[in-house]
Amino acid sequence: MRTLSIATEILGKILHLSTFLGILRDLLRIRAFAVGLIGILALTIFSLIGGLVTSYDRTYAGAFDPQLPPNPRNPLGTDLLGRDIYAQLIYGLSNSLAIGIIAGAIGTLLGTLIGITAGYFRGFVDSVLRLFIDVNLALPSMLVLVLIASYFRGLDYIGMALIICLFNWAWPARQVRAQTLSLRERDFIYLARLSNMGRFEILVREIMPHLTPWMVANFVNATISAILTESGLSIIGLGPQRSMTLGMILHWALSYAAIYRGLWWWWATPVIFLSIIFIFLYLIYMGITRYFAEREVFA
Amino acid sequence: MSSPFFIKYFLSRLGFYILTIWITLTLTFIIPRLVPGDPITAALSMLSEAGALRGSQEIVDEYKKLFGLDKDMMTQYLSYLGQILRGNLGISITNFPSSVSTIIATALPWTIILLSTSTIISWILGTFLGALAGWRGIEKKRFELLSVAALLLYIIPYYIVAILILWLFIYTIPIFPRETGYGSINLTLESILDALRKSSLPALSIVISSMGWWFLSMRSLIATVKREDFILMAEAKGLKSSTIMWKYGFRNALLPQITGLTLALGHITAGALVTEIIFAYPGIGWLLYQSILQLDYPVIQGIVILITFTVATANFIVDTIYPLFDPRIRR
Numbered sequence: 001m002r003t004l005s006i007a008t009e010i011l012g013k014i015l016h017l018s019t020f021l022g023i024l025r026d027l028l029r030i031r032a033f034a035v036g037l038i039g040i041l042a043l044t045i046f047s048l049i050g051g052l053v054t055s056y057d058r059t060y061a062g063a064f065d066p067q068l069p070p071n072p073r074n075p076l077g078t079d080l081l082g083r084d085i086y087a088q089l090i091y092g093l094s095n096s097l098a099i100g101i102i103a104g105a106i107g108t109l110l111g112t113l114i115g116i117t118a119g120y121f122r123g124f125v126d127s128v129l130r131l132f133i134d135v136n137l138a139l140p141s142m143l144v145l146v147l148i149a150s151y152f153r154g155l156d157y158i159g160m161a162l163i164i165c166l167f168n169w170a171w172p173a174r175q176v177r178a179q180t181l182s183l184r185e186r187d188f189i190y191l192a193r194l195s196n197m198g199r200f201e202i203l204v205r206e207i208m209p210h211l212t213p214w215m216v217a218n219f220v221n222a223t224i225s226a227i228l229t230e231s232g233l234s235i236i237g238l239g240p241q242r243s244m245t246l247g248m249i250l251h252w253a254l255s256y257a258a259i260y261r262g263l264w265w266w267w268a269t270p271v272i273f274l275s276i277i278f279i280f281l282y283l284i285y286m287g288i289t290r291y292f293a294e295r296e297v298f299a
Numbered sequence: 300m301s302s303p304f305f306i307k308y309f310l311s312r313l314g315f316y317i318l319t320i321w322i323t324l325t326l327t328f329i330i331p332r333l334v335p336g337d338p339i340t341a342a343l344s345m346l347s348e349a350g351a352l353r354g355s356q357e358i359v360d361e362y363k364k365l366f367g368l369d370k371d372m373m374t375q376y377l378s379y380l381g382q383i384l385r386g387n388l389g390i391s392i393t394n395f396p397s398s399v400s401t402i403i404a405t406a407l408p409w410t411i412i413l414l415s416t417s418t419i420i421s422w423i424l425g426t427f428l429g430a431l432a433g434w435r436g437i438e439k440k441r442f443e444l445l446s447v448a449a450l451l452l453y454i455i456p457y458y459i460v461a462i463l464i465l466w467l468f469i470y471t472i473p474i475f476p477r478e479t480g481y482g483s484i485n486l487t488l489e490s491i492l493d494a495l496r497k498s499s500l501p502a503l504s505i506v507i508s509s510m511g512w513w514f515l516s517m518r519s520l521i522a523t524v525k526r527e528d529f530i531l532m533a534e535a536k537g538l539k540s541s542t543i544m545w546k547y548g549f550r551n552a553l554l555p556q557i558t559g560l561t562l563a564l565g566h567i568t569a570g571a572l573v574t575e576i577i578f579a580y581p582g583i584g585w586l587l588y589q590s591i592l593q594l595d596y597p598v599i600q601g602i603v604i605l606i607t608f609t610v611a612t613a614n615f616i617v618d619t620i621y622p623l624f625d626p627r628i629r630r
Binding site for chain 2: 228271
């Protein structure tokens with residue numbers, strides 16, 4: 001029992017749960033953030049619940065008659081291969097969101113780790129890591145991903161998320177590094193050093209909590225860029241062939257000339273859902289930056 | 300700027316530039332070798348199964364000779380670097396025996412014409428509208444509407460704008476030419492005009508989708524300048540408000556915006572790959588798409604190298620030249 005309570009106390013300290021809830025409450029008062037968050041949650045719930053009223057075999061070629069406009073059996077019609085578009089949307093939406101969240105989370109964590117290390121230890125470590133960050137940012141990431149994805153075909157959506165991570169960490173790393181550099185000169189860090197705290201302890205207990213807002217903003221940003229990259233790669237023909245994503249629906253629609261054929265229900269579905277995902281995510285990002293700008297955290 | 304400092308700065312940028320190129324070349328060397336099996340052979344066998352290939356053995360031999368595929372890794376690597384640095388990007392698989400450089404050289408002018416024209420038009424429109432909106436104040440209703448539109452264009456990916464434009468102007472109101480250009484562009488007036496006409500629709504989509512960013516950045520730049528003391532001074536002197544805006548505000552806000560344009564122009568090879576695919580416009584993006592469909596690995600690799608090279612070069616030039624022009628960033 002005692003170990004458990006100590007464990008929860010430590011966990012609570014690390015996560016700063018009460019602070020976190022306080023920040024969340026303040027954030028929800030910002031309209032952009034509230035709308036964005038509710039929107040994304042609604043889309044997530046829709047993709048989860050929507051799966052209950054459809055089944056994966058409806059996305060197989062020949063499941064229905066081709067080119068059906070929206071009808072009671074196929075609420076969003078069918079494509080040229082007779083696949084139900086509503087079913088594609090449900091699976092595509094959840095996979096696209098999953099790619100964004102997985103790649104966004106891994107990229108942000110990796111970037112934060114690298115950024116903190118570079119900013120806190122400075123010197124040689126910093127020079128090497130900064131070089132990595134700068135080179136990574138200088139490469140046209142989309143093109144290198146094209147090269148990777150063209151050799152490693154047949155990835156599923158998890159594999160896709162993982163290769164996107166290769167280029168998703170550098171921006172958070174640069175931001176966190178700059179922030180750590182300024183934090184380590186603050187008085188409370190001197191105080192911690194004077195009171196004989198170890199380097200690692202200072203990093204985790206003193207610097208990390210101040211970086212949380214940065215990590216959250218970067219996470220949303222990295223999620224946006226991951227979904228953007230995935231849909232771009234998919235349209236080019238390098239998407240996860242074995243999973244449905246919004247980008248893949250768009251890819252099929254474009255390669256079968258859905259626009260010229262007037263099959264609006266086919267191409268408009270991924271277009272609308274991709275657009276609203278980006279708008280909601282951006283609203284969240286805007287809300288967070290506005291919140292921290294008001295409190296001058298983003299100094 | 301003192302010259303020893305500039306030389307040191309220049310050398311560090313040059314070192315970074317060379318490092319970026321070297322890392323790209325190394326990546327393009329390593330990635331294909333991480334795949335189990337030999338991708339060249341795999342691609343060839345897939346194509347010959349489809350009956351779409353002539354001279355497959357010649358290609359394999361040619362590759363072995365060019366890149367020393369039968370030797371050890373280090374020799375392969377050095378010979379690869381040597382070939383690429385001499386401008387030899389290999390030979391296309393689907394268009395054997397055309398060299399990758401020739402194929403890319405055919406597609407490149409299309410991309411350059413499309414992207415340079417549309418980037419400049421978009422920049423001009425976005426910058427002026429942004430300046431007006433930032434200066435005249437956000438309180439005016441029509442500028443507020445413009446700002447929301449710009450923000451939307453900034454958030455929504457460019458290929459979605461391209462899809463909507465395609466649907467609007469080709470399917471719904473078919474007023475634009477549906478056929479697109481193929482073949483090479485000569486440097487005759489006629490040929491260039493023809494390319495411009497065929498680029499009109501993809502260009503329109505790029506102009507619209509990138510305008511949002513130019514608008515937003517100019518708006519915030521000029522709003523910052525407006526709070527400067529010299530603007531107050533100019534007002535106190537009783538200058539005409541239009542003079543203050545264009546001569547004092549606009550000119551001072553313009554420099555970062557010009558840097559943005561220079562960078563964007565340097566990135567045009569990578570700028571709108573997907574737009575070209577959507578409009579079947581025969582530039583680098585379309586070539587990339589075709590090569591991916593046909594598993595033409597040498598061409599894919601050549602495009603990746605070319606684009607990284609141009610982007611890195613553009614960054615290098617801007618980094619080097621910029622401190623010469625803007626005294627404010629001299630350290």
